[in-house]
Amino acid sequence: MTFDYNQKQPVYEQLVDELRKSIKENYQPNDKLLSEREIMKKYSVSRNTVRQALNELEIIGYIYRQHGKGTFVANWATNNSKIGDEYSFTEQMKALGKKPETKILEYSILNANEYFAKRLNLSPGTKIIKLKRLRKADGLPMMIDRTYIPYAKFSTLSVEDLEVNQRALYSIFLEDFSEKVKLADEDIYAGICSEKDAGTLGILVGSPCLMLRRTTYNPKNEIIEYTISCARGDQFVYNIKYQH
Amino acid sequence: MTFDYNQKQPVYEQLVDELRKSIKENYQPNDKLLSEREIMKKYSVSRNTVRQALNELEIIGYIYRQHGKGTFVANWATNNSKIGDEYSFTEQMKALGKKPETKILEYSILNANEYFAKRLNLSPGTKIIKLKRLRKADGLPMMIDRTYIPYAKFSTLSVEDLEVNQRALYSIFLEDFSEKVKLADEDIYAGICSEKDAGTLGILVGSPCLMLRRTTYNPKNEIIEYTISCARGDQFVYNIKYQH
DNA sequence: CAGTGGTCTAGACCACGCC
DNA sequence: GCGTGGTCTAGACCACTGC
Numbered sequence A, B: 001m002t003f004d005y006n007q008k009q010p011v012y013e014q015l016v017d018e019l020r021k022s023i024k025e026n027y028q029p030n031d032k033l034l035s036e037r038e039i040m041k042k043y044s045v046s047r048n049t050v051r052q053a054l055n056e057l058e059i060i061g062y063i064y065r066q067h068g069k070g071t072f073v074a075n076w077a078t079n080n081s082k083i084g085d086e087y088s089f090t091e092q093m094k095a096l097g098k099k100p101e102t103k104i105l106e107y108s109i110l111n112a113n114e115y116f117a118k119r120l121n122l123s124p125g126t127k128i129i130k131l132k133r134l135r136k137a138d139g140l141p142m143m144i145d146r147t148y149i150p151y152a153k154f155s156t157l158s159v160e161d162l163e164v165n166q167r168a169l170y171s172i173f174l175e176d177f178s179e180k181v182k183l184a185d186e187d188i189y190a191g192i193c194s195e196k197d198a199g200t201l202g203i204l205v206g207s208p209c210l211m212l213r214r215t216t217y218n219p220k221n222e223i224i225e226y227t228i229s230c231a232r233g234d235q236f237v238y239n240i241k242y243q244h
Numbered sequence C: 001c002a003g004t005g006g007t008c009t010a011g012a013c014c015a016c017g018c019c
Numbered sequence D: 001g002c003g004t005g006g007t008c009t010a011g012a013c014c015a016c017t018g019c
Helices: A011-026 A036-043 A047-059 A089-095 A114-120 A159-163 A169-177 A195-201 B011-026 B036-043 B047-059 B089-095 B114-120 B159-163 B169-177 B195-201
Strands: A063-066 A070-073 A100-111 A127-137 A140-150 A183-192 A208-217 A223-232 A238-243 B063-066 B070-073 B100-111 B127-137 B140-150 B183-192 B208-217 B223-232 B238-243
Touching: A011 A036, A011 A047, A036 A047, A047 A063, A089 A100, A089 A140, A089 A238, A100 A159, A114 A140, A114 A223, A140 A195, A159 A169, A169 A223, A183 B183, A183 B208, A195 A223, A208 B183, A208 B208, B011 B036, B011 B047, B036 B047, B047 B063, B089 B100, B089 B140, B089 B238, B100 B159, B114 B140, B114 B223, B140 B195, B159 B169, B169 B223, B195 B223
Parallel strands: none
Antiparallel strands: A063 A070, A100 A127, A127 A140, A140 A223, A183 A208, A183 B238, A208 A223, A238 B183, B063 B070, B100 B127, B127 B140, B140 B223, B183 B208, B208 B223
């Protein structure tokens, strides 16, 4: 068995796909996998390529390796959800089997005041876009996002894409504006719901809520987004998985 | 310049240290680094080794690479705190310049009831250790942890180590019991403080608080810890950084 | 076009776990 | 001693960037 070297996808990625398929079909958790040298022979690739593929599989939690013993299949219970990705409402709701939905409550262009200028690392007065979104799951209001992004970078952002096509904001950043999220810095804390948001979320004023504050950076360390979210405390659980 | 091949530390790790030092002393953010081939010559190592070192530096956010252009120094503002690590109260408080302190409120051995047996994946009635800890920062009570671990694995756990030596639980797991944390699964949600905890934390009953529920797994997918924490909403902020 | 990072090969030795 | 994963080398070609 060999791979196609003329494809756009590198060989080690093709190998990752092959191994994933093979594991899915033929292995149980904690089974011993083929050794690196056996994989070399089977797929006619060099050891470096095998190790590159195995590294990927290790990172996504599909396998674990033990020096002197071998490579083993990890328990996939841990593999259904993405690990180490920044928070995505849509992804989390899907993982819970709920139907996510996003409604745009506000889209406006404003001049940054002192506070938002500082948060976005811009000069006060610079134009920014404010986006207020209501997130629902199975029809139930779950959280309100207030997102602030620099107008200069995203002037042609289409509200229709967000609402009608229900595209994820980060997909639009990446696909339409080539802005890659390199780092997301999140603060999570407990708070009390404001009167305004309580009405929108359909809960009592003063109910406990989960507050999220997020700043995201591109590879050049420019800030591409600042978001404050308020989630209802009686419904919303934020889940993270850390892999080592 | 060459490296010592007889050291326990692999050459690429030595190269990582060298490059970190060099970057710290001679480079500014977004400066262009030596090319991979120049590093090869300078340190007399092969390209693979250089790339292994650069991969590490990329993962910890020290550098970023651009195909066809070069390798660049990232802004270290993002590098002071560890990225992608599971939550550690002690580490976070240190990062904020606060003095962390842990007080053991309870250490007991009990038989797991239905609930905890399920959470730890044990049979009901199995012996487990309960550990209740109060976390303070600069003398101020911040959160209460209730940790449940299987007695079979950690029967010789020393409370003195935790309290007098202020050792981190995970260091003890790793160093004294060879239990490595492979995956941490955390739920974060907003809640209301119980009467009992309100007294300990010095806040009013019914105050909003941040609740954390954590399950950690070793590489074999055995559960090594289940912890529920309650943090005061007026003081405590949970910070995470995601790197891509 | 030259220079960069991205991928790949073939072969070597070491360190660890197990019999 | 043998098989495993971990590290390392020397050399090659490709794809992308910018002049």
